[in-house]
Amino acid sequence: MHTNDLLLLLSKLSLKEIKSFNAYLRKQFKEDSIPLRLFQFLRKHHPDFSSTKVNYEKAFAVLGSKQPFNKIMVLNNLSDIRIALRKYLVGQHLQKTPFQQDMILLQVYQENQLDKHFEKQHKDSSNALENTTQKDIWYWLKKMQLDHEKYFYVNTLRAKNRDLLYSAMHNLDHFYAAAKLRYSCELYNGYQVMNQQEPNIQFLQEIESSNLWQNSEYHQFYLLALNMMRSRDESVFEQLKNEFFQNLNRVSEKDQLIILSYLMNHVSYLIRTDKQADLWSDYFDLVKLGYEKEIFTIDGILIPEHFLNTIELAGHLKEVEWAKSTIAKWGEKLEASNRSYYISLSKAILYFHIQDFESCSKTLAQIDVKEPQDKLRGRWLGIIADYEQQKDIDDILNRCDAFEKFIQRNRLIHTTRKKAVLLSIKIIKMFLKINPNKEKILDLLENSDNFHYKNWMKQKAKTL
Numbered sequence: 400m401h402t403n404d405l406l407l408l409l410s411k412l413s414l415k416e417i418k419s420f421n422a423y424l425r426k427q428f429k430e431d432s433i434p435l436r437l438f439q440f441l442r443k444h445h446p447d448f449s450s451t452k453v454n455y456e457k458a459f460a461v462l463g464s465k466q467p468f469n470k471i472m473v474l475n476n477l478s479d480i481r482i483a484l485r486k487y488l489v490g491q492h493l494q495k496t497p498f499q500q501d502m503i504l505l506q507v508y509q510e511n512q513l514d515k516h517f518e519k520q521h522k523d524s525s526n527a528l529e530n531t532t533q534k535d536i537w538y539w540l541k542k543m544q545l546d547h548e549k550y551f552y553v554n555t556l557r558a559k560n561r562d563l564l565y566s567a568m569h570n571l572d573h574f575y576a577a578a579k580l581r582y583s584c585e586l587y588n589g590y591q592v593m594n595q596q597e598p599n600i601q602f603l604q605e606i607e608s609s610n611l612w613q614n615s616e617y618h619q620f621y622l623l624a625l626n627m628m629r630s631r632d633e634s635v636f637e638q639l640k641n642e643f644f645q646n647l648n649r650v651s652e653k654d655q656l657i658i659l660s661y662l663m664n665h666v667s668y669l670i671r672t673d674k675q676a677d678l679w680s681d682y683f684d685l686v687k688l689g690y691e692k693e694i695f696t697i698d699g700i701l702i703p704e705h706f707l708n709t710i711e712l713a714g715h716l717k718e719v720e721w722a723k724s725t726i727a728k729w730g731e732k733l734e735a736s737n738r739s740y741y742i743s744l745s746k747a748i749l750y751f752h753i754q755d756f757e758s759c760s761k762t763l764a765q766i767d768v769k770e771p772q773d774k775l776r777g778r779w780l781g782i783i784a785d786y787e788q789q790k791d792i793d794d795i796l797n798r799c800d801a802f803e804k805f806i807q808r809n810r811l812i813h814t815t816r817k818k819a820v821l822l823s824i825k826i827i828k829m830f831l832k833i834n835p836n837k838e839k840i841l842d843l844l845e846n847s848d849n850f851h852y853k854n855w856m857k858q859k860a861k862t863l
Contacts, residue, residue, distance in 0.1 A: 405481040406453070410446040414736050417445050423487045424480070433462050434479040441480075446736055498524065498541055505548050521549055534617045535651040536581060539573035546570065573615070579606045580621035584661065587628040592664050593815060616642070616649040624661045636665055640685075647692055655694045656702075659685065683716055690729065701732035703741045707776065710745040714752025715854075722749050740766055744777060751780050756787040775812065775820055778802050779851055782827060792831050799824050823851040830859060837863045 412420065421442060428435045440461040444452045458473045466472075493500055501524040508517040525545055531538065546567035579602065586598035623639040626632070643658055650658070666682040686709055689695050695705040706729060713722035726749070730742040743766045750759035763781050782802065785795050803824055806817050822843075829840050840860045844853065 403477060405477050405484065406441070406448040408481075408484065409441060410448055412445075413734055414445070417442060419491075420484065420487050424483055427483050434476050434483070436461055436463065437473075437476050438480055498528070501527075502544065502548070509548070521545060532648060533651045534615065534649060535654055536574065536577040536617070538617075539570045539577065543567045543570035543574060573618075576606050577618060577621065579603070580618065580625055581657075584621055584624050584628065584657075587625065588661060588664060591628060591668055593813065616646045617654065620650065620654070620658050624658060627665055628661065631665070631669070636662070644688065644692070647694075652694075652697055655692075656697070659689050659694050663689075679712075679716060683712060683718070686712060687721075690725065696732055699732065700734050701729055703733060703737065706730070706733065706741060707745055707748065710748045711752075711776075714749050717752075719749070719753055747780055748776070751783065754787070756784040760784040760788065775806070775816070775851075778805070779820065779823070782824075783852065783855065786827065786830065796828065796831060799828055819851050822847060823853075823856065826856050826860075830863070835863050 409417070421438065424435055424438055437458060440458060441448070441453065455470050455473050456468060458477075459468050459470070462472065462476070464472065501520060504520050505517060505524070508514075508520060528538070528541055528545070546563045550563040550567065583598070583600050583603060583606075586600065590597050620639065620643055623635060623642070627635040627639055639658075640662055643662070647655060663682060663685050666678050666685065670678050670682070689705070690709070695702055695709075709725060710722050713719070713725065726742060726745050730738065730745070733741050743762055747759050747762040750756070750762060759780060763777055763784070766777075778798070779802070782795060782798050785798065803821065806812060806820055809817075826840060826843065829835055837860060840863070841857075844857055844860060
C-alpha cells in the first residue's frame with residue numbers, strides 16, 4: 400500500500416500542508432464520513448507510510464465496516480481522497496499564481512463579451528506584470544500572452560491594434576532567447592560537470608548575436624554563464640559574479656540558485672581539472688555569499704542538499720566554528736518534518752572532519768538515513784568511522800559488501816558518483832588486508848580523480 404500514488408504524494412507534503420489539507424477535507428466530507436476517517440488514520444503516520452504501519456488491512460479496520468475485509472472498498476475511498484487532494488493542490492497553486500487566475504478571467508470575459516471587464520482586467524494584469532521586480536523566463540511569455548489575448552479575442556480592437564502583433568512577436572523572441580540560453584547552459588553544465596556528451600546546439604549563434612538582452616539582466620546572466628562554461632575564461636567568471644551579486648534581485652529565486660550553481664560549478668571544474676587546490680577558498684566565498692543573500696532557500700525553506708554540502712565543505716577547509724554557527728542558524732530554515740534528521744546528519748559530517756569518529760558513529764546510529772544520496776554519505780561516513788576506531792574487520796567488510804550492493808542496484812544514483820563510491824570501497828577493502836599493498840593503493844589514488852573522501856584515503860595510505 401505504501402506505493403499507492405496518493406500515499407507517495409501525501410508523503411511529500413509538509414506538516415503544515417497536511418494540516419491545511421485536513422481542514423479542506425472537513426469542508427468536503429461529513430465529520431463521520433469514511434474518507435475523513437481514513438485520512439485521519441493516514442495522517443497519524445505521515446510521512447512514514449511503511450508497509451508495517453500502513454496496509455490495506457489496517458486501513459479497512461478504521462472504516463468501521465462490519466463486512467469481511469474488502470480491498471476494493473479501501474481503494475475507492477483512497478480515490479475519493481486523491482480527487483480532493485488534486486483539487487486542493489490546484490487551488491493552492493492558483494492562490495500563488497495570480498497571473499493564471501487573471502488569464503482565466505480574461506477568457507471568461509471574452510466568452511461573455513464583457514468588453515469593459517476585459518479591458519480593465521487586461522490593464523490591471525499588464526500593470527501588475529510591469530511592476531514585477533524579479534524577471535524570469537516566463538515574464539516575456541506572460542507579456543506575449545496578454546498581447547495575444549487582446550489582439551485575437553477582442554474583435555473591436557483587431558483592425559486598429561496591429562502594433563500588438565509586433566509587441567507579441569517581440570516578447571516571444573525574448574522568451575525564445577531566454578529558453579535557448581537557459582537550456583544551452585544546462586547542456587554545457589551537464590557536459591562539463593557530469594561528463595555527459597558534448598552538446599551540438601543549433602541556432603546558438605543566432606541567439607548570441609541578437610540584442611535582446613541589452614536591457615535584461617536575466618539574458619545577460621545566462622549569456623555570460625554560457626560563455627563562461629564554453630571558454631572557462633576567468634574574466635568572464637568575474638564579470639558574471641560581479642554583475643550577478645549587484646543585480647541579484649532582478650531575477651527570480653530559482654534563477655538566483657541556478658546562476659550561483661553555475662559559478663560554483665565553474666570553480667569546482669577548475670579545481671578538478673587543473674588541480675588548483677587553492678581555489679577551494681574561492682568556492683567557499685561563493686557558498687558564504689549564497690547564505691548571506693539567502694539564495695539557498697526557496698520560499699524561505701533551505702534546500703537540504705546544499706546544507707549538507709556546505710557543512711562538508713566547511714569541514715574540509717577546517718572552518719569548524721563557521722560550520723557550527725551555520726548548523727545552529729540555518730538548520731532552523733530546514734523543512735520542519737525533516738529538520739532534526741538533516742541537522743543530525745550535518746553534525747555527523749562535521750564530527751568526521753574534526754576526527755571525532757566516536758561521536759560520528761553515535762550520531763549516525765541515532766538516525767535512519769533515508770534518501771539514496773544521503774545513504775551514500777551516511778553509510779560511507781559510518782564505514783570510515785568504524786575503520787578509524789579499529790572496529791572488527793569482518794564487520795567493516797560486511798558493511799562494505801552491503802554498501803556495494805546498495806549502490807549497484809540503485810538507479811537514482813548517477814553513474815559517475817556510483818563509480819566514485821565503488822572505487823573508494825575498493826580502497827577501504829585493500830586497507831583491511833593483512834598485508835596491504837601500499838604502492839598499489841597510492842598508484843590507484845594518484846591515477847584516478849573519481850573518489851569519495853580522496854584526501855582522507857591518501858592520508859591513510861601514506862601511514863600504512
